[in-house]
Amino acid sequence: MTPYKIAVIGGTGPQGKGLAYRFATSGHTVVIGSRSDERAQDTAADIARRAGENASVSGTDNSTAAQSADVVVLAVPYQGHAELVASLAGQLASKVLISCVNPLGFDKRGPYGLDVADGSAAEEARRLAPEARLAGAFHHLSAVNLWSEAEFLDHEDVLVCGDDE
Numbered sequence: 001m002t003p004y005k006i007a008v009i010g011g012t013g014p015q016g017k018g019l020a021y022r023f024a025t026s027g028h029t030v031v032i033g034s035r036s037d038e039r040a041q042d043t044a045a046d047i048a049r050r051a052g053e054n055a056s057v058s059g060t061d062n063s064t065a066a067q068s069a070d071v072v073v074l075a076v077p078y079q080g081h082a083e084l085v086a087s088l089a090g091q092l093a094s095k096v097l098i099s100c101v102n103p104l105g106f107d108k109r110g111p112y113g114l115d116v117a118d119g120s121a122a123e124e125a126r127r128l129a130p131e132a133r134l135a136g137a138f139h140h141l142s143a144v145n146l147w148s149e150a151e152f153l154d155h156e157d158v159l160v161c162g163d164d165e
C-alpha cells in the first residue's frame with residue numbers, strides 16, 4: 001500500500017472524524033482540517049488516542065491542511081460547501097479531491113435530497129476547483145460504523161465515481 005498524506009476538511013464532524021480514523025489505522029498520515037485550529041487539534045488528539053501509537057494524526061486550519069496533503073477529503077455539510085471549496089481552489093490544484101458530501105436539506109420529517117444545478121456536490125466542487133482531480137466516494141458509509149470498534153468494515157461496499165483514473 002502507498003501511504004498518503006490525507007487532509008480531511010471538516011474532519012471535526014462525525015463523518016470526517018470516522019474516515020480519518022480509518023485512514024490513520026490503515027497507515028496513512030492524516031491532517032484534520034477545521035475553521036478552528038483548536039477544534040482540529042482536539043479532534044486529531046482524540047483520533048490519535050484511539051488509533052494507537054503508530055498513527056500519525058495532526059490538526060490545523062482547512063487551508064493549511066489542504067495545502068499540505070496529497071489527497072484531500074471534503075467532509076462538510078452541503079450548506080456552505082460552495083463557499084468553502086471556492087476559497088480552497090488554489091490549495092486544491094493538482095490534488096486528488098474526494099467528496100463524500102450529500103446535498104441534503106432537513107425538515108420536521110428528517111433529511112431530504114436537494115437538487116444541485118451541477119448534478120451533484122462532487123460536480124459542483126469540480127467546477128469550483130477545476131484543477132483538482134475529483135472523485136465522489138464514501139457518501140453512504142455511516143459515521144457511527146466508521147468510528148466503531150469493528151476492525152474491518154468488510155460488510156460495506158464503497159461506490160467511487162469520477163472521470164480521472
Ligand SMILES: NC(=O)c1ccc[n+]([C@@H]2O[C@H](COP(=O)([O-])OP(=O)(O)OC[C@H]3O[C@@H](n4cnc5c(N)ncnc54)[C@H](OP(=O)(O)O)[C@@H]3O)[C@@H](O)[C@H]2O)c1
Nearest residue numbers: 010012013014015034035075076077080101102139142143
Ligand atoms: N454523518 C454521517 O453519518 C454521514 C454519512 C455519509 C455522508 N455524510 C456526509 O458527510 C458530510 C459531513 O457530515 P457530518 O455529519 O460530519 O457533518 P457536520 O458534523 O454537520 O459537519 C462537519 C464539519 O464541517 C464543518 N462545517 C460546518 N459548517 C460549515 C460551513 N458552513 N463551512 C465550512 N465548514 C463547515 C464543521 O467543522 P469546523 O466547525 O470545525 O470547521 C463540522 O464539524 C456531509 O456532507 C454529509 O452529508 C455524513
